[in-house]
Amino acid sequence: MRSLRLLFAAHKLCAGLRQMPAVATHGAKVRCQLLRAAHSSSTPGPPVTDPPSKTVAPFEDAFSKEQRDKASFVEVLDLFCGRDVRRRGHVEMIEAALRWMPKFGVEKDVEVYNKLLDVFPKEVFVPQNFVQILFLHYPRQQECAIRVLDQMEYYGVTPNKHTFFLLAQAFGKFSHPVKKYQRMLYWFPRFKHANPYPVPVHLEDDPVGLSKVCLQRIAADRDARVTVYQLPSSEVCEDGTIREHEHLVGIQSPDQMSLLTGHDHRFPVVVEGPFPLWLKQTCVQYYVLRAEPGAIKKEEVDPERCLYYPLQLDLDLERDLGDELTFDVDEVDEGPVYAMCMAGCGDERMLGKWIQCLQETNPVLAQLPVLFRLTSSGPQEVSVPLQEGATSHEEEVARPSTAEEEETRPQQRMEQY
Template sequence: MPEFGVEKDLEVYNKLLDVFPKEVFAARNFIQSMFNHYPRQQECAVAVLEQMESYGITPNSQTRFLLLQIFGANSHPTRKYQRLMYWFPRFKHTNPFPVPAEIPSDPVDLARLCLQRIAPDGNSQVTVYQMPSTEECEDGTMREHTHLVGIQSPDQISLLSSHDPSLPVLVEGPFPLWLKKTCVYYYVLRADPVPSENQEEVVDHERCLYYPLSLDLELERDLGDDDSFDVDDVEEGPIFAMCMTGSGDERTLGMWIRGLQVASPVLTRTPVLFRLSSGPRELGPAAEREREPQGEEEEPEKRRMEQ
């Protein structure tokens, strides 16, 4: 069905169920219902309903009529249909950030949709720095320009304007983002966390030799009542902007940085470090050989560009 593009067509699923002969597999008494009358045929119909469930297809009244006519009211396919009709309407509108049914095929529209979903602020503004196009060079070769779409909120602009120019900013990525079966990659512009001068060191009295050990027990509580858990506080630097592009090289990302300098002139005096990963690769012997060090010919992972 995915090969022919009909995996989300409800009418096709009803046609598949209509292939079963009518009133042949239905149980005539409670003993046949108890011993799973015609099990292979019921398993086949349940598999069809499970595929509808995996693709999010809600059955209709015709599906119910076919199941009752083929297997009866006490069969496993009919019970599967009842469960689908019970849970699907309840979970249909529970997601506050629903994904559109049709993912846009245009890379600019897709990047705009993805950036708006992961933006921290609803007032964030999407800017298209470059549209996909083809340019003919002087030597007759054709150069393709990929799309470049960025997003930045007013709070991020003010945060970047107050950044210390002596401290570098980092361009990191690519980071994956999945929308249904579509995977896209985005890049972030951030800075390292600034250590607080007024932060006092927290001393654990139970693990310090300079303080007396104390034991505080609540006798009314059982050991099974302790539902607390440890959380590691990881300090992360501020995120100034995000972007999506079809080519994650330094030249394209440098164009993004130059576009951000219009709203934040502090970037003209701030060093920019590119911390780019190689992205996803296919695992195998060839990939393992590529990951071996090449000596002096290996390029460094981090490059610095001062503007």
């Protein structure tokens, strides 16, 4: 009988909304919001920050303490669960905990998510009949549980059997959070190994080890060899100042070495960068040694070497009406890449040391001019427009060599512009 009364009340509410004038702008907005809330789902991602309620305000202060780890986070949840048996304000508490999880470093821990789902009162929101299942019994609590699962999906956390037990105990086996759990458990194992080049779960803090991982991902060549030219260290100078030496790691494959051997001496080799590379939430920068298009020597074939089967035909055929004149990206010649490196300091001095180290395995670099085409350091999403009379960082700037650099490198190795 109670369910029938709720149905009649919902019917009267819908009838009242239909009788509202269509000219009323405010009423139309309210009706659109009701329909949008009834037929739309939340986008997966971190929850939006909302002002805390009076019941959760003391726990916001507990979350904002200096010690932020898993033990202190679970301690706050246990403090809330032991305060009241009925768990009043549990929805606000869970939403506040979701906001603080990245700051405590537990956003990828499935045990903490299960602890959050354990905050819901047990066997209170379970529907008793089919009508309650159909009309989203206790919608606010179910949407809160779905937001917990959405954040697990956003950070790539796979739920386990304990997650299903907590959801079924709080909302029943036919609830919407359980359906969300079943979809996640179906698709997560299928997409887990879909990437042929997975990112390591734990990135190394050592800049040299991180550079090796990044360069191996960029090269995608099993024959490529990673070489550590310089380790990070500090040196005490004669005047008492401390000089820091940054790391320098490079990679080159045998195919790139053979291409560099056939480089035309009339064209310079270009050092470009830095280019950003994102690994999860870590951004690193790398530099490339490449050539301009047309800098590779082409083997000249004598067309009269074989009279019956010429090896090269130089035919000038006119275009037909049926020829396609579209632009194909795959056919664009950008020039070969000879080597790549990662350095702690991307100035010309450090990159010049990289070129000097490459001469040990590539003697042809001593006879080639090297052109540095460096942009401003650091990834920039928005570029500031230049003022009148200012020059761009991407232009090639001429810089004279100092006496100290002339002593440490051969004069015939490179020309700096």
